Amino acid sequence: MQSIIIDLFQKPGQYKKVAGFILVALLAAFPYIYFNNYYLHIAILVGIFVILSLSLNLITGFTGQLCLGHAAFYGVGAYVGALLMKNLQMNFFLALIVSFLVTGLFGLLLGIPTLRLRGDYLAIVTLGFGEIVRLVFINWEEVTNGPMGLRSIPAPSIMGFVLKERYMFYYLILIMVLLVLFLMNRLINSGFGMAMQTIKADEIAAESIGIYPVKYKLIAFILSSGLAGVAGCFYASYVSYISPTTFVYNTSVTILAMVVLGGLGSLAGSVIGAAVLTLIPEVLRFISDYRMLLFGALMVLMMIFKPEGFWGVSKRVKNIYKLKAGRRHHERDIKSQ
Amino acid sequence: MSEILRANNVSMVFGGLTAVDNISLAMEDNEILSLIGPNGAGKTTFFNMLTGVYKPTTGNIIFMDEDITHLKAHQRVAKGISRTFQNIRLFKDMTALENLMVAHPRCNQENLARVLLGGRKLKMQRQAIVEECEEILEIVGLKEKEGELATNLPYGKQRLLEIGRALATDPKLVLLDEPGAGMNSVEKEELTALIRHITEKMGKNVLLIEHDMKFVMGISDRILVLDHGELIANGVPREIQTNPQVIEAYLGKGMIDDEEE
Ligand SMILES: Nc1ncnc2c1ncn2[C@@H]1O[C@H](COP(=O)(O)OP(=O)(O)OP(=O)(O)O)[C@@H](O)[C@H]1O
Ligand SMILES: [Mg+2]
Numbered sequence: 001m002q003s004i005i006i007d008l009f010q011k012p013g014q015y016k017k018v019a020g021f022i023l024v025a026l027l028a029a030f031p032y033i034y035f036n037n038y039y040l041h042i043a044i045l046v047g048i049f050v051i052l053s054l055s056l057n058l059i060t061g062f063t064g065q066l067c068l069g070h071a072a073f074y075g076v077g078a079y080v081g082a083l084l085m086k087n088l089q090m091n092f093f094l095a096l097i098v099s100f101l102v103t104g105l106f107g108l109l110l111g112i113p114t115l116r117l118r119g120d121y122l123a124i125v126t127l128g129f130g131e132i133v134r135l136v137f138i139n140w141e142e143v144t145n146g147p148m149g150l151r152s153i154p155a156p157s158i159m160g161f162v163l164k165e166r167y168m169f170y171y172l173i174l175i176m177v178l179l180v181l182f183l184m185n186r187l188i189n190s191g192f193g194m195a196m197q198t199i200k201a202d203e204i205a206a207e208s209i210g211i212y213p214v215k216y217k218l219i220a221f222i223l224s225s226g227l228a229g230v231a232g233c234f235y236a237s238y239v240s241y242i243s244p245t246t247f248v249y250n251t252s253v254t255i256l257a258m259v260v261l262g263g264l265g266s267l268a269g270s271v272i273g274a275a276v277l278t279l280i281p282e283v284l285r286f287i288s289d290y291r292m293l294l295f296g297a298l299m300v301l302m303m304i305f306k307p308e309g310f311w312g313v314s315k316r317v318k319n320i321y322k323l324k325a326g327r328r329h330h331e332r333d334i335k336s337q
Numbered sequence: 338m339s340e341i342l343r344a345n346n347v348s349m350v351f352g353g354l355t356a357v358d359n360i361s362l363a364m365e366d367n368e369i370l371s372l373i374g375p376n377g378a379g380k381t382t383f384f385n386m387l388t389g390v391y392k393p394t395t396g397n398i399i400f401m402d403e404d405i406t407h408l409k410a411h412q413r414v415a416k417g418i419s420r421t422f423q424n425i426r427l428f429k430d431m432t433a434l435e436n437l438m439v440a441h442p443r444c445n446q447e448n449l450a451r452v453l454l455g456g457r458k459l460k461m462q463r464q465a466i467v468e469e470c471e472e473i474l475e476i477v478g479l480k481e482k483e484g485e486l487a488t489n490l491p492y493g494k495q496r497l498l499e500i501g502r503a504l505a506t507d508p509k510l511v512l513l514d515e516p517g518a519g520m521n522s523v524e525k526e527e528l529t530a531l532i533r534h535i536t537e538k539m540g541k542n543v544l545l546i547e548h549d550m551k552f553v554m555g556i557s558d559r560i561l562v563l564d565h566g567e568l569i570a571n572g573v574p575r576e577i578q579t580n581p582q583v584i585e586a587y588l589g590k591g592m593i594d595d596e597e598e
């Protein structure tokens with residue numbers, strides 16, 4: 001049995017497609033198998049954190065720039081989305097796009113001064129940004145309603161049809177996660193994605209082959225922060241109530257832990273990391289007092305025995321384009337025979 | 338013959354140390370030019386100024402009649418200058434083929450929107466990139482190793498792969514920093530043949546740094562000698578071999594015996 005599973009994941013192409021298809025089918029059937037609001041809630045949270053960890057992986061895992069304030073982008077997206085939907089009755093999907101643009105703009109403004117420099121300046125600046133954003137949420141009462149937070153944020157509606165049931169949110173986030181995964185996969189397996197990864201590996205070598213690190217770092221960071229904003233906007237609409245306590249430093253660290261434990265620079269790793277670290281605190285609820293202790297111990301063990309993460313970086317044997325080189329010549333040879 | 342590269346009174350000062358001291362040189366199109374000199378003479382520093390890793394403290398650099406002194410490293414690659422490193426800087430977790438692909442301008446300049454949209458045209462463009470890179474792998478003799486991770490290649494092959502990566506940027510001038518270091522004599526002969534192929538068949542210009550005198554004398558059209566950051570000699574190999582100042586510079590460091598084995 002074990003060997004079948006290993007086979008399934010090591011053989012490229014066909015097997016992976018089958019496995020992926022089965023997985024998606026199972027996820028789609030989930031609300032029918034376990035129709036339980038609590039499970040659905042957890043599944044939706046997993047979905048939100050999958051998007052958050054995937055987005056952080058883009059800048060930290062693939063491009064190698066440490067960001068310690070991801071929850072701030074998540075929060076900005078949530079507040080921007082909530083205010084637009086609540087005060088301007090903006091459509092949810094439009095609000096998603098605006099949240100993406102606004103948080104992406106914050107990413108751009110933070111990135112321009114810091115990503116030009118070599119070194120971990122982004123970590124320091126995003127750490128500070130996280131604190132500033134939290135204080136703004138608390139103190140800018142006219143807009144954010146301070147520590148009380150924002151209430152009765154409307155649910156999404158598609159042409160008059162309101163998504164008010166939990167399973168509808170489940171399908172919405174499932175579609176969003178699959179879309180993000182699909183696009184991220186394209187991005188990573190491209191010349192653009194390869195260029196991003198050279199910056200993580202060696203900036204001087206990257207420059208020596210014509211890659212301008214600032215450009216790729218900046219684009220990766222804008223996409224990363226924008227995507228966190230999208231997750232925030234969805235969250236606001238889902239829970240219909242947001243307050244500053246959600247978007248704190250602890251959340252940033254949790255997202256970072258998901259990326260690191262799952263595997264820096266691995267899409268599957270981010271998904272697994274988000275799922276495991278969302279589920280563990282729930283599963284361990286019965287020993288609530290010792291929950292964080294166990295959680296910490298697990299992280300330490302993981303770092304000792306599998307520092308590359310659950311999934312690690314897959315070892316490529318061919319190339320990122322998944323193209324067989326020299327096929328054209330090969331065909332020509334066959335024809336000429 | 339036209340001029341491809343010119344350095345005018347270029348200096349590099351690190352704190353109190355003058356690593357490169359007021360050097361001027363010109364490189365003709367289609368010649369193999371070598372830079373030699375004892376350890377710490379300033380050869381690599383000079384390369385770093387040509388490629389934009391360092392900004393010269395004084396002086397300017399002209400490449401194909403254009404002043405490139407203020408261009409960034411990646412912009413100089415677009416102009417047609419590429420290089421290898423003395424301490425190999427390959428992308429270890431990428432395959433041999435990918436190391437070349439990512440250096441290919443049409444690959445690393447792929448447009449984000451097009452990447453996300455996908456499509457047949459993109460796929461065909463990529464097929465062409467892969468094939469061009471395979472041809473370069475063939476030239477440097479690593480065709481069978483294309484799927485191998487760079488880090489798993491033996492040292493000599495890594496040096497060749499780095500030359501391949503430099504070629505993949507489609508340069509006019511290739512700077513090689515000690516390409517033969519760590520190679521055995523057979524590999525060095527192959528390297529000589531490769532450099533000749535690059536200059537004669539591919540029409541590229543090569544400027545190289547090397548310590549192995551036999552290798553340098555065999556391949557160079559002209560040699561420049563650097564000592565303590567200063568240019569002390571400039572001439573064809575025969576002139577350099579008999580130049581008393583050069584012998585002095587090397588004897589002073591006790592190096593000529595080491596290198597000629
Ligand atoms: N970034 C730097 N900061 C300070 N000093 C430097 C720097 N780079 C080089 N140097 C110094 O400049 C001098 C020239 O070094 P360089 O690496 O150019 O020598 P080289 O001729 O390439 O020697 P080798 O044959 O050993 O490679 C040395 O004294 C070196 O210590
Ligand atoms: Mg050197």
